[in-house]
Amino acid sequence: MKKFIRFLSLNRIRRKLILYFMVTTLLMAMACFVSYFNAQMLASGMDAIFENNQYLSDISDNVANVQSTLESFLSTSHSESLKDYFRYSANLRKTGEDIKDMVYDTDSGLLMHDIGNMIITYLGYSDTAVNAKRGRDIEGYTQNYAEASKVYDYINLYINRLTQNQFQENTKGYTIISGRLGYILLINLLIIIATIAFNIIFIIRITFKTTQPIISLARAANDISRGKYDVEQVTVDSDDEIGVMADAFNRMAESIKAQVAAIKEKAELETRLKEQEMQNLLMKSHLKETQLQALQSQINPHFIFNTLNAGAQLAMFEEADRTYLFIECFASLFRYNLRSLDSPVTLREEIENINNYIALLKVRYADRISYSQEVDESVVDIPVPCMVLQPLIENAFIHGISELESGGTITLRVREDDGDYIIEIEDNGVGMSQEKINQILGEDAEDGSPTESVGHTTGIGTRNVMQRLKNFFDYEKVMSIISSKPGGTRVVISIPKICVQRKKECHRA
Structure with missing residues (x-):
């Protein structure tokens, strides 16, 4: 019980709803109970009327059966008629004795009592007539049959009179019941109307009190969802x-x-x-x-280009092919270096510039340097900033393998790996310490500071390359350095495909 009371106290809305349904249910139950009681009372009265009529009808039928079997036996002396007479007379005798034992204080009751006495008298005459017939006493059974027939007529007369009396009494009772039923129907109608009115008023009130705050909450929540946070x-x-x-x-x-x-x-x-x-x-x-x-x-670029072209033509006329190739590579390299650093180029152009630079180094250092490429041709058309690979190749040569007497190797790899474009520059030089790597990649060092190495041709350091790559692709983790001392160094440039795609769309726009 305590748990139930606590449950109601913690759930006030539920408690209100439970009380509402209990009240309405009780009202409807009362209306239904009153209707049922009155209907049951009316049914009981009607049943009593029908039972009395049926009882008198059964008595009349039973007396008629006895009279018919008596007449059949007296006229035919058939044994089956005698058996039927004994069966019907036994039932009728029991009915007569039951009627005599009843107590009556009304006119109908007195008539019923007389009918019981006449039934006993009638059976006495009929039994005597049957016995006389069986004893072949013609005068005896004729006289008793005549008396029995008179009593039989009186019984039917009294039954008809009793039926009329009961009809009148039943009519009065039915009138009383009908009047009471109309009054009860009026009460039931008033109860139903009152219950409906109460339910409507209560539903409107509880609905308004329940939904109005919810509507206010919904409006406030809708305002907040639209960005209006200054709600009341x-x-x-x-x-x-x-x-x-x-x-x-x-x-x-x-x-x-x-x-x-x-x-x-x-x-x-x-x-x-x-x-x-x-x-x-x-x-x-x-x-x-x-x-x-x-x-x-x-320096006047036009004067230098014209001079280099003249030297290349002179070497070609003198059939100095190596000299012609050397001058041509130098002119292409110099022309590429004079490009604006902000102008984008393709990775293919960067690789061609590297090939010119390596060609110049091999003329000077011959077998001291070995260069190889592993390039995926499907990747070389991506846009990159100008002058990002040559400074890294220069640093690999100057600070990596230049101190080696022989066997210096620089490898350039370009490939696609798991949604990224990867550019690797690896050498087998002296390597560098982790502290040096942190200084190059760290945020506290400025471009061109003493901690950074710059190329002898470009004057551009590794940090400058890294910063321009970051700005170009809008991506922070664009470069990493892996090195062991000794053992060599590998610089890895990792460019996500989505950054390249975004840059291409920007250029097209």
């Missing part, structure tokens, strides 16, 4: 679960409002930081461009 607090007067839900919603709305304000403030701060960072990168880019332009302005 939902006020609920009830102390049930809807009130608890409204309080929780109000607290949640305040919390969301505070969190959104904090997120906006943080986003504005990050936007300002990114703008400042972009300005810094733009300033660095302009500075590098200015430095390169200053370096380029020291």
Whole structure:
């Protein structure tokens, strides 16, 4: 019982609904019970009427059966008629004795009592007539049969009179029952109307009180979902679960409002930081461009190209093929180095420039350097920044294998691996320490600082290459360095396909 009371106290809405259904159920049960009681009373009265009529009809039929079997036996002396007479007379005698034993205080009761006495008298005459017939006493059975017939007529007369009396009494009783039934029907109708009116009023009230706060909560939640966080607090007067839900919603709305304000403030701060960072990168880019332009302005490029072309033609006329190839490679290399660092090129162009640079190195160092390529031709058309491979090849030669007397090897690998484009430059030189690798890849070192190595041809360091790759592809983890001392160094450039695709779409746009 305590658990049930606690259950109701913790579930107020459920308690209200349970009480509502209990009240309506009790009202309907009362109306149904009254209707059932009155219907049962009317049915009982009708049953009594029909039972009395049926009882008199059975007596009349039984007396008629005895009279007919008596007449049949007296006229035919047949044994079957005698058996039927004994059977019907026994039933009739029992009925007569039952009627005599009953107590009556009404006119109909007195008539019924007289009928019982006449039945006994009638059976006395009929039995005497049967015995006289069996004893061949013609005068005796004739006289008794005549008396029995008179009593038989009186019995039917009294039965008809009793039927009329009972009909009149039943009519009065039915009138009383009908009048009471009309009154009861009116009461039942009033109860039903009152129950329906109560249910309608109660349903409207409880529906309004239950749904109005929910509608307010729904509107407030819809406003919040649309980005309107300055909603008014939902006020609920009830102390049930809807009130608890409204309080929780109000607290949640305040919390969301505070969190959104904090997120906006943080986003504005990050936007300002990114703008400042972009300005810094733009300033660095302009500075590098200015430095390169200053370096380029020291020499007239057209004069150098014309001079190199003249030297190449002279070597070709003198059939100095190696000299012609050397000058041609140098001119192509110099022309490529004069390109803007911000202009994108294909990886194929970068590899061709590397081939020209290696050709110049082999003329100078002969067998001290060995160069090999493992290039996937399906990858070489991706866009990359200008001058990203030559500085790395220069560093591999200068700081890796130049100190070796022989057997220096540089390998360039280009392949596609698990959704990324991989470019590897590996040498078997002296290697470098982890501290040196951290200085090159670290965020605390500036481009061109003493911790960074630059190429003897380009003047561009590894950090410069890494930073330009990051800016070009908008991807941070673009470069890694693996080295052992001694054992060589491998520089790995990893470019996600999605970054390359985004860059191509940007160029097309």
